[in-house]
Amino acid sequence: MKHLLSTADLSAEKAIEILDTSLEMLQTQSREQRKLPTLRGKTVVNLFFEDSTRTRISFEAAAKRLSADVINFSSQGSSVSKGESLKDTAQTLEAMGADAVIVRHSSSGAAHLLANRGWISASVINAGDGTHEHPTQALLDAFTLRSRFAELAGKTPAGIDLKDKKVMIVGDILHSRVARSNISLLSKLGAKVYVVAPSTLLPIADTSPITKSFVNLDLAIREVEPDAVMMLRLQSERMRGTFFPSAKEFTSGWGLTAGRFAALPKHTLVMHPGPMNRGVEISSVAADSERSTIIEQVANGVAVRMAVLYHTLSGGAK
Amino acid sequence: MNRSILSEEEIARSLKRIAHEILESVDPADDLIILGIPTRGSHLANRLAKLIAEIEGKNQRVGQLDITLYRDDLANHPTRTPEQSEVPGSIDGSIVVLVDDVLFSGRTVRAALDALRDYGRPKAVKLAVLVDRGHRELPIRADFVGKNLPSAKTERVNVLVREVDDQDGVQISDGAE
Structure with a gap:
């Protein structure tokens, strides 16, 4: 799985695979040593054009527990407020070595645009786009x-x-x-x-x-x-x-x-x-x-996002 | 072409011998945990634990340790869904016996050692395998071996267990198929 843009793209089998992976991820989170080496050397960028502390922290915790490096980008006080386009922002981030871009945007379809326009080759994970999908x-x-x-x-x-x-x-x-x-x-x-x-x-x-x-x-x-x-x-x-x-x-x-x-x-x-x-x-x-x-959902959120990062970032050549 | 290397009876005999060898190698006061590496290693681990329990007359701690998230070749293979790890209780200070079906490059065992380190600090870790087919890429050896099987690197060694494959057996085939 290269990207996760919407649940409409997922087959039932793939969804169950991700849920089963989350189960193993959740199990590792109850150990004393919770960090896994799985995504060592990968860089994950949180590209958030809309405020969301919970989702961003959840993705950040998930990436860090898998040993990936995390770069946080929020549009306030950044080049976006100076008028930079989504395309230029994404390409700049990829030039800095992003393997995955987690994007939240107020416009429906922003994640699809990033994934399918050929602007960047990184994996794109939709963290909420407008009124479309999360x-x-x-x-x-x-x-x-x-x-x-x-x-x-x-x-x-x-x-x-x-x-x-x-x-x-x-x-x-x-x-x-x-x-x-x-x-x-x-x-x-x-x-x-x-x-x-x-x-x-x-x-x-x-x-x-x-x-x-x-x-x-x-x-x-x-x-x-x-x-x-x-x-x-x-x-x-x-x-x-x-x-x-x-x-x-x-x-x-x-x-x-x-x-x-x-x-x-x-x-x-x-x-x-x-x-x-x-x-x-x-x-x-x-x-x-x-x-x-409600509290369980938050804890499960980290495990599920670990599973999504694992499925989008670990697969290599067939 | 498939050649049969071990029959059902031979596997049963090998496991019985390994069970005795494991018991001989540890102090009776030691706390033993048998951990299989999924999928087939887990079933072999369950059988070994049962055999040891029969010899000793008391139940053994047995579980499974999935190593998918610790592999060093994740970038070169299609994504696999990890199996569940079930490690019964703390491994601190105990003797862990890892069980796998085939020992080949040694990379699975390396990943298992990394995974174990995240669970605690065992007193010692031992390795039991049904088949050792050689071609190690890391300095790793097994403590208990069912059968040493010299093989060409291109050949495939298949271990069948009745819990998954409806029959017990070990077969070798040339890599062509």
């Missing part, structure tokens, strides 16, 4: 779900998919790259994906892998009885226009309040990609409960 987030969500479901069933997670598991994604589906990546990946792994949002924030174009869309969250919970609910953050920075009357209105209709949390089946997992707005899309009762995987 593939490593979806992989870590799938990894977290698989581990928890396997634990409940008393099985080992290696090699298995998410067949017939019901996952409900709630919130701003329209602007969310996390939702888009998850819908494509989770359904590919056999899960049934449901989305719930105000009708202004539901996608209206191609909705093919979605099992069913709902506007009413209470009705959706009763009808679907989900195995997991994934709450999304309200992305006010991407909203151009008015989609619902107020944050309070959103909470009462689509937030995971204490009341709705109590109405969920007793085994339902609660997920959130972070950063959370407590009291808006998720209540503290839900976020801090035993069924919440």
Whole structure:
């Protein structure tokens, strides 16, 4: 695998391979000596045109645990603020010896552009592009779900998919790259994906892998009885226009309040990609409960990103 | 063309002998851990642990150590998915016996030694292999060998274990196929 640009490009087999690799990576992270020599001598550049402390730190930790060198580039105070183009920035970084470029950009398609225009020969990993995709987030969500479901069933997670598991994604589906990546990946792994949002924030174009869309969250919970609910953050920075009357209105209709949390089946997992707005899309009762995987998702994120770096950077000549 | 080198009975006999040799080489007070290198080394390790347990009358610590992430040739091969490593408990101060099916260049064993170092500091590390086919590229030797098999570098040595291949056996074939 040369690049990771979207989960839509991944086959189910490849995705399971990455999840299995993540399992071994996670295992190495519980040892006293956590550093692996695997990517010694490789250079990884974090090219972030959009603020994201969590994702950048997660990638940085992943690269360092595999012994790669990490260069951080953020657009603030850099040549970009002086008017440099994406192409020139990328070529400059490659001239400095980058083997992989991890790119986050506010424009959808930025990662595809970098990977496919022939500007650079480095591997490109998409760390979020506009409202398009955020593939490593979806992989870590799938990894977290698989581990928890396997634990409940008393099985080992290696090699298995998410067949017939019901996952409900709630919130701003329209602007969310996390939702888009998850819908494509989770359904590919056999899960049934449901989305719930105000009708202004539901996608209206191609909705093919979605099992069913709902506007009413209470009705959706009763009808679907989900195995997991994934709450999304309200992305006010991407909203151009008015989609619902107020944050309070959103909470009462689509937030995971204490009341709705109590109405969920007793085994339902609660997920959130972070950063959370407590009291808006998720209540503290839900976020801090035993069924919440939110902290686990962060820890799994490092292991999954290690696996992605390994799969994009280790393969050589056939 | 395939030539059979070891039959099922011969493999069973070799493993029994190796089990006795391992026990002879360690002090009864020593803490023994048998670690197989996936895939076939792990199955051989499980069998050795069982044989040792039968001789000694007590269970042995057994596990597997995947070395994919420690290989020095990752850049020259298509990416492989690592197997799970399962190291039971701490290896500090114990005697680790690494088990693999074939000893060839010695690079797998070198990677295994690097991997072990990240788990702790064993008192000693020993190496048991079913077949030693020569052509070492590193100064590494096995402590316990099922069969020494002089081979040409182009030949292929295949170890079959019933857990994976539905039969036990060791075969050699010329590299042409």
